Amino acid sequence: MLKAKVTVILKNSILDPQGSAVEKALRSMDYPVESVRIGKFMEVNLPEEARDQAEEIMHEICRKLLSNPVIEDYSFELEG
Amino acid sequence: MLKAKVTVILKNSILDPQGSAVEKALRSMDYPVESVRIGKFMEVNLPEEARDQAEEIMHEICRKLLSNPVIEDYSFELEG
Numbered sequence: 815m816l817k818a819k820v821t822v823i824l825k826n827s828i829l830d831p832q833g834s835a836v837e838k839a840l841r842s843m844d845y846p847v848e849s850v851r852i853g854k855f856m857e858v859n860l861p862e863e864a865r866d867q868a869e870e871i872m873h874e875i876c877r878k879l880l881s882n883p884v885i886e887d888y889s890f891e892l893e894g
Numbered sequence: 895m896l897k898a899k900v901t902v903i904l905k906n907s908i909l910d911p912q913g914s915a916v917e918k919a920l921r922s923m924d925y926p927v928e929s930v931r932i933g934k935f936m937e938v939n940l941p942e943e944a945r946d947q948a949e950e951i952m953h954e955i956c957r958k959l960l961s962n963p964v965i966e967d968y969s970f971e972l973e974g
Contacts, residue, residue, distance in 0.1 A: 854932065864926045
């Protein structure tokens, strides 16, 4: 079995209110934090038969369903 | 500046309805997918002065604020 670890995060130019809220919370708890950005993490398991096209399939899945390419960047690693 | 890349994901024993929904959507689009699990991804930037205690600080932050240790597992990598 192949495992794809996908991270999706807002582009730098896009405001991240969830990240700002966590940053403020951490500062109020006296942690030395400069900035926080929050995104999504996904593990997609693919069957062995898909090994040859795995990279292509993952790019398609990321563009079509897992991220919004207008405001988010994605990256993934294949394992196994 | 130090960057911590944190991933938080539901423990294996915990149902992940969001992951199941994405899995079904991908199957209905004819992608060969075995399973999907969805979690969170966070980038925390720490100041240079925190380098020595960075690992300790991140464990504390992850336990106290970024994850719910009852149902989630966290991991992080330090960069820079």
